Amino acid sequence: EVQLLESGGNLVQPGGSLRLSCAASGFTFSSHAMSWVRQAPGGGPEWVSSISSAAGGTYYADSVRGRFTISRDNSKSTLYLQMNSLTVEDTAVYYCAKEGPPVPAGLFEYWGQGSLVTVSS
């Protein structure tokens, strides 16, 4: 059974940093692209970032490019999202999502339960 377990969400002040983790199990992590998708309170999902299976390619939404960094450790079956220079607009539940192919294709087959990031002073 596919399991994705996010952690690291917290309350942080504007301008601060946070690192999210997503521990994966139940599938061959190193064979799949992975993504982060966020959802602000009351809003629809918003794709944030994706990474290829071997970490050779990374992709970002314009809203986070230059501030967020996606990475993965295939030996630990873990996905990360380093978030810097956070603003109140980054407040959301952040979901880790599994894709089918090794290269990001934008189809989010399975989602974790989410980790809440609140940016507030």
Next chain:
Amino acid sequence: DIQMTQSPPIVSASVGDRVIITCRASQRIGSRLAWYQQKPGKAPSLLIYKASNLEAGVPTRFSGNGSGTEFSLAINGLQPDDFAIYFCQQYDSSPWLFGQGTKVESK
């Protein structure tokens, strides 16, 4: 960016009803459209991909249709478990954008 527009925002329906939700893309996306279901406090879950293909385990009362810019999701014989929010999403080109959602609520 390819924008996705869903309608209606809210559908009020009863168990057993047929519900149709539409989704329009601002550019042609072929069949690269997905539908997700989200229940309160839960993550979205994939229902349909490639416009009309049911994800494994999804009941056959759900169906998807369309190509190009116009798409629809139908629920034939609404069940109590189907009251939720439904999102469409294009995966033709990055950024992969979602529609704003359609809430299916009990009449």
